[in-house]
Amino acid sequence: MALKSIESQSPRASPAPAATNDASERELLERIARSKDQAAFRTLYGNYYQRLSRLLARMSVRREDIEEVINDTFWVVWTKAGEFRGASQLSTWIIGIAYRRALNTLRRAKLRPVSDEPFDEESVSVGSSEEDETNQQWLSLGLERLPVEQRMALELTYTLGHSCEEVAAILDCPVNTVKTRLFRARETLKQVLPALAGMSGDHS
Amino acid sequence: MSPRIPDTHAEAWALLPWLANGRIAADDREWVEAHVGGCAECRAELAAQRMVASNTSREAEQPVAANEEQKSFNKLWARIEAAESATTPATGTLGGGSRASRTVRWLAAAVVVQAVGLGVLGFGALRGDPAHGGEIVTVATPEPRLNAPAVRIVFSPQASIDTVNTLLVHQGLSIVSGPGIHGNFTAELSTDAVASGASAESVAQVMSKDPNVTFAQPVAR
Numbered sequence: 001m002a003l004k005s006i007e008s009q010s011p012r013a014s015p016a017p018a019a020t021n022d023a024s025e026r027e028l029l030e031r032i033a034r035s036k037d038q039a040a041f042r043t044l045y046g047n048y049y050q051r052l053s054r055l056l057a058r059m060s061v062r063r064e065d066i067e068e069v070i071n072d073t074f075w076v077v078w079t080k081a082g083e084f085r086g087a088s089q090l091s092t093w094i095i096g097i098a099y100r101r102a103l104n105t106l107r108r109a110k111l112r113p114v115s116d117e118p119f120d121e122e123s124v125s126v127g128s129s130e131e132d133e134t135n136q137q138w139l140s141l142g143l144e145r146l147p148v149e150q151r152m153a154l155e156l157t158y159t160l161g162h163s164c165e166e167v168a169a170i171l172d173c174p175v176n177t178v179k180t181r182l183f184r185a186r187e188t189l190k191q192v193l194p195a196l197a198g199m200s201g202d203h204s
Numbered sequence: 205m206s207p208r209i210p211d212t213h214a215e216a217w218a219l220l221p222w223l224a225n226g227r228i229a230a231d232d233r234e235w236v237e238a239h240v241g242g243c244a245e246c247r248a249e250l251a252a253q254r255m256v257a258s259n260t261s262r263e264a265e266q267p268v269a270a271n272e273e274q275k276s277f278n279k280l281w282a283r284i285e286a287a288e289s290a291t292t293p294a295t296g297t298l299g300g301g302s303r304a305s306r307t308v309r310w311l312a313a314a315v316v317v318q319a320v321g322l323g324v325l326g327f328g329a330l331r332g333d334p335a336h337g338g339e340i341v342t343v344a345t346p347e348p349r350l351n352a353p354a355v356r357i358v359f360s361p362q363a364s365i366d367t368v369n370t371l372l373v374h375q376g377l378s379i380v381s382g383p384g385i386h387g388n389f390t391a392e393l394s395t396d397a398v399a400s401g402a403s404a405e406s407v408a409q410v411m412s413k414d415p416n417v418t419f420a421q422p423v424a425r
Contacts, residue, residue, distance in 0.1 A: 038373065039400050042277060049273045071280040078284055139259045154221075158257040163227040164219070179218040186221075186249075189256065 021047070025090045033082035045074055048091075051160060052098050058155050059102050059148055062109065069105055073098040088169050095160070096170040099152065106148075142192040150185035153178050213239070216246055224253040282370050352392040353404035354380065354423040355411065359387070363416035371416060375407045376400075390423060 028044045031037035049070060056066045076097050084093055143151055149171065156167045168175045216239040222228040223236055240246045355377065359368050372379065376397025382389030393402055404422030411420035 037396065038281070039376075039396055045277050045280070046273060049276065067276045067279070071276060071283070074280055075283070139256065143260075154256075155260065157221050157225055157227075158260040161225050161227060163229065164222050165229070166227075182221050183218055186253070186256075190252075 022089050022091065026086065029077070029081050029084060029090060032078065033084075036078075041074075041078060044077065048074075048094055052095070054159065055095070055152070055155055056098065056102050058143065058151055059099075059106065061102050061105055065105050065109065069098060069101045072101050089166060091160070092162070092166045092169045095156070096172065099170055100172075138193045139189070142189045145192055146185050146188055150181045150188070153181040154185045157182060213243060213246070216240065216243070217249065220246065220250050220253050221257075224250060224257050278370055278374070281373060282366055285369060285373065286366075350380070350390075350392060350423065352395070353398060353402075353407075354390050354392045355404050355408045356419070356421050356423050357389050357391060357411060357417060358419035359389075360416045360418050367416050371411070371414060375411065376402060377407065388419065 025044060025047065028037075028040040031040035032044070052070050052073065053066055056069055057063070061069060073094065077094060084090065143154070146154070152171060153167055156162045156170060157164075162170065164175055164178055167178045171178065216236045219228055219232055219236050220240075223233070223240070228236060240250055359371075363371075371377075372391060376394040377391035378394060379389050379391045393404065393407060397407070408420045408422045411417045
């Protein structure tokens with residue numbers, strides 16, 4: 001399978017999403033803490049709804065539970081806004097709450113966060129002329145093969161653009177654990193993503 | 205203290221995801237980039253990780269339907285309102301409780317009177333009574349005692365108190381009078397709503413499209 005030229009994929013020139021808007025989001029939180037400002041709360045909710053929906057879906061939280069987890073998270077934001085001391089990014093705090101709520105939901109539902117389904121190569125349209133679409137299909141299938149901790153480390157890093165330290169704070173684990181999880185995730189993805197396997201040699 | 209320069213392949217390899225997403229720590233960026241510059245294996249891996257980052261980001265850009273988000277928020281807000289109403293002690297006077305609990309009490313009474321009002325209106329219309337059936341509340345009908353832009357609203361008889369409450373809160377409205385003979389209420393915009401650019405006209409337009417609202421017009425001031 002041909003790959004989109006790697007040279008054309010420059011590193012993100014702009015700051016990652018997690019690094020932006022922190023100051024303005026803190027202002028929103030202050031308004032919530034100070035005067036229970038509904039407009040500020042609605043804006044903050046909107047800023048996170050899509051990010052959290054995707055992240056929770058990646059955690060294998062059931063569709064019908066995603067809304068509950070998001071709303072439980074923002075219930076905490078509403079009631080504890082005044083307790084946020086700013087030691088971390090606001091996004092780290094909010095996503096960390098959502099992550100822990102989601103873990104509780106998964107335990108309650110006795111769901112297995114790791115997919116045991118056999119890898120269905122037929123479901124990937126290898127013959128597609130749309131290389132990006134094909135890569136995304138492979139990637140989605142590859143992500144489903146990862147244990148939830150590795151999947152989250154990868155999602156938080158690549159989709160939400162968090163630093164290693166922020167991922168560690170969200171997942172409540174040491175920085176080295178994050179590096180290890182991502183290292184393993186990368187190795188697993190190479191086993192299932194032809195594009196990656198062709199691009200990078202074995203690391204030993 | 206001199207900066208740490210590990211320059212080991214394994215350490216650089218572990219940090220490549222954050223070089224790919226642009227969030228590598230400033231202390232590490234220089235030596236990792238220097239290592240990658242001289243290591244073909246790390247360059248290939250960096251390219252692979254950039255591809256993963258690019259594809260996951262692109263997938264994440266697919267938007268969630270706006271109405272899904274609004275519906276979810278409505279549920280959360282109703283929960284917050286209910287909790288805050290429950291924790292606010294009733295004082296027995298309209299001026300004593302929180303805005304939320306006042307609204308709920310207003311609305312509980314209002315829905316009952318609204319039903320009566322609609323009944324009277326229907327009876328009047330059936331009788332052809334010009335004093336009732338011929339009266340139409342319009343934008344031009346003046347409303348005394350208004351301190352802010354206001355909207356005249358008639359809710360659907362099927363609308364629950366929770367629904368009405370949620371509608372009012374989301375538009376930044378507080379009921380200041382009503383129900384009228386036709387079940388109409390007058391509601392003022394909050395200072396916050398006005399500050400955020402809402403007007404009686406814009407709110408009336410939104411409200412009039414809601415299936416729980418049968419009539420919404422800005423009030424002439």
